[in-house]
Amino acid sequence: MTETSQKKRIQDYIDETREQWVDLSMHIHDNPELSFAEHQAMAWLTSPLEEEGFEVRRGLIPELPTSFRAEWEGTTDGPTIGLIAEYDALAELGHACGHNIIGASAVCAAISLKKALGSHFPGKVVVLGTPAEEEGGGKIMLIEEGWFDDLDTAMMCHPRDRTMILRGSLACVDVDVSFHGKAAHAAANPDQGISALDAMLNSFMCVKQLLPALHSSANIHGIITKGGDATNIIPDHCEASFLLRAEKLEVLEQVKERFYQGVEHSTKAIGATCEMNEGLMYAERINNRVLAYQFKENLRELGVDVDDSVIEKGIGSSDIGNVSQIVPTIHPYIKIGEASTHTKAFTETAGSLDGMRGLIQSSKALALTAYDLLATPSLVKDAHEEWKQSINHKGDGHG
Ligand SMILES: [Zn+2]
Ligand SMILES: [Zn+2]
Incomplete structure (x- = not known):
């Protein structure tokens, strides 16, 4: 045929x-x-x-x-x-x-x-x-x-x-970040607390400032998924989710490295700690x-x-x-x-x-x-x- x-x-x-x-x-x-x-x-x-x-x-x-x-x-x-x-x-x-x-x-x-x-x-x-x-x-x-x-x-x-x-x-990857600090009464003894929320907000600011210095195709979007439990407690645990994108996997690897450094340093500056959980690399x-x-x-x-x-x-x-x-x-x-x-x-x-x-x-x-x-x-x-x-x-x- x-x-x-x-x-x-x-x-x-x-x-x-x-x-x-x-x-x-x-x-x-x-x-x-x-x-x-x-x-x-x-x-x-x-x-x-x-x-x-x-x-x-x-x-x-x-x-x-x-x-x-x-x-x-x-x-x-x-x-x-x-x-x-x-x-x-x-x-x-x-x-x-x-x-x-x-x-x-x-x-x-x-x-x-x-x-x-x-x-x-x-x-x-x-x-x-x-x-x-x-x-x-x-x-x-x-x-x-x-x-x-x-x-x-x-x-x-x-x-x-x-x-x-x-x-x-685009290449992309999800990163969930948990921030850990120390709870304390926000008015009575703030000096005894370490704010996981401040560590998280610092990280968001840092990521925003980093972006123009990264590859032109890089993009990072983030949302707060846990911001604290009560206004009168210094939060000891906060969570955020980020999505990192770039035109290629190689570029995404570099973006991810800068993102990790930025979040770690921003967290350290507050005296808190963080854990990052990475999803599948697209x-x-x-x-x-x-x-x-x-x-x-x-x-x-x-x-x-x-x-x-x-x-x-x-x-x-x-x-x-x-x-x-x-x-x-x-x-x-x-x-x-x-x-x-x-x-x-x-x-x-x-x-x-x-x-x-x-x-x-x-x-x-x-x-x-x-x-x-x-x-x-x-x-x-x-x-x-x-x-x-x-x-x-x-x-x-x-x-
Ligand atoms: Zn779809
Ligand atoms: Zn579809």
Whole structure:
């Protein structure tokens, strides 16, 4: 069968079974589950894969019972193509990030490939179910346990208010700080107290003053999570949470070092002590252009306009960044409406007709790009060459 007819079979299959994918996505949309608790979504996403003969494994690591991996292997050697599923929702807002579309499109793409190709194809298709994107960094935990090691490429498609292929994301890390002092009556014997609150306020001031001296991409946001118990007691215990960001992991390491020094010195000046508790390190996203341009071509063939400018402003962080550090990765966006993500309006869009149009477009573009990678080994090779270069040049950034 020719390449054109196989690509047409993929699209025809998705069109014919449209209702099944819309139902799957809407089911997840209407039953939102938070990070680490996506039990129903995992069951709904894995059951069609199992029915189609994919080898399915659920609960890949004890910390992530709602993770899964579904595999289907061809008859000859070839690349291992990863399709990444996310399916967690946000508290209060529901599916305000449209992960109901991401999860269903990964499953739809994988099954359409199997239907169109039969078993006579080189390589392997893997759907990796990665929970806890919004809270927790599920992909980072799965990477640490080796669940991404055998992938040659990784792809997912995120719904949004704009179709883009080269939007970046920042490196970031959470740091919780506990300040410890000594309680005393605030009026009767303040000389016997050590204010954990003053240590904390000093640290906030120091961080603010440090910022202009750090790398231009550095940013530090902090909130007070415990500020004392009563106004007439010098607080002996206060807590704050900080989020540190920078354009790259290397820069973030430097920012973190300066932040630690600043907080430690500010605390010491008051005579208090502090403890810092660091979360997972999120890496910046390296968009693989070979994969991104292939994805763009497929979107264009589907009649979708694509913005291929490099977007580095107004960006956040995601655990797909860590995936992009170890395997050629793309995380393009598909426009489903005008609303911004993480709003009530986006929740509505993610469950609307426009949202479902985006679901079908992203499923097709993922499946067609996966097909290109299986059918044209040189593409995977080129993607790897580019990825190796980007990893080697990581240290060369804007100093
Ligand atoms: Zn989100
Ligand atoms: Zn999201």
